[in-house]
Each structure stands twice: as structure tokens, then as C-alpha cells.
Amino acid sequence: MEECLFCRIINKEIPSTNVYEDEDVLAFNDINPVAPVHVLVIPKKHISTFFAMEPGDELLIGKVHKAAVQVAQKLGLNEKGFRLVSNCQRGGGQLVFHIHYHLIAGRPFGWPPG
Ligand code: 5GP
Ligand code: ZN
Secondary structure (H helix, E strand, O other): OOOOHHHHHHOOOOOOOEEEEOOOEEEEEOOOOOOOEEEEEEEOOOOOOHHHOOOOHHHHHHHHHHHHHHHHHHOOOOOOOOEEEOOOOHHHOOOOOOOOEEEEEOOOOOOOOO
16 A cells, blocks of 8 residues: 555654554544644555445444544643534545544534535
């Protein structure tokens, strides 16, 4: 998956500012933040979209969620809260086809999203 941007970040071929890493998950600051806090939380396994998940990947996605909460705790967001968003397919706003969650915080967010 050398052509995948996020796989290249995982492989350190492209620099990133990491805020969390374990054997299954990486979290790093978004290059173009839309909020004061904008962290991307990704599985190290290349999975293009939720529709490409294989049996067993649900455990991995659970680990990604847990890592996102750990990042939020580390950033002191327990009380203030945060938004965890994943865009799926082009119609959902997905531009990078490696599953990722946007952890955003630090400003008010509207609902429904734009
Ligand atoms: P999507 O639209 O796929 O949900 O989100 C992709 C995200 O990846 C965007 O928020 C974009 O700013 C971020 N991004 C794109 N290229 C890079 C990069 O090279 N480094 C980092 N850290 N983030 C990137
Ligand atoms: Zn990838």
C-alpha cells in the first residue's frame, strides 16, 4: 500500500506530529486543522473504508476508539468534550482512503454538520 498517504505516514516515509502510538494505532495532528485540536486516529492496518473491513477488524476499530479517548484524556478534554468524526466514501467527505477518525475540539460545533 505504498501509494496510501497514511500508510506512508505509518512507515515514517512522510513526517507527522504523533500524539499517540501503539502496535495497532497511530494518532497524529492533521496538517490542515479545522479546530484548535484536530488529531487523526488511524489503524496501522490498511483498510480503505468501513466497507472493506474484514472479520476481526471490529476489534481493531474498537482499539482505535479507545486510543482516541486516551488522546482526548491526554489533551484534557474529559470535561470540555470533543467530536469524533469519520467520513466514509467520497459522498461522506472521505479524501484519504485509509480508515481514520478526526478527533476535533476547542471550539463550538454546530449540528447538523455542514
Ligand atoms: P478525510 O477528508 O479523508 O476525512 O480527511 C483527510 C484528512 O487528512 C484531512 O483533514 C487532511 O487535512 C489530512 N491530511 C492530508 N494530507 C495530510 C498529511 O500529509 N499529513 C497530515 N498530518 N494530514 C494530512
Ligand atoms: Zn493505508
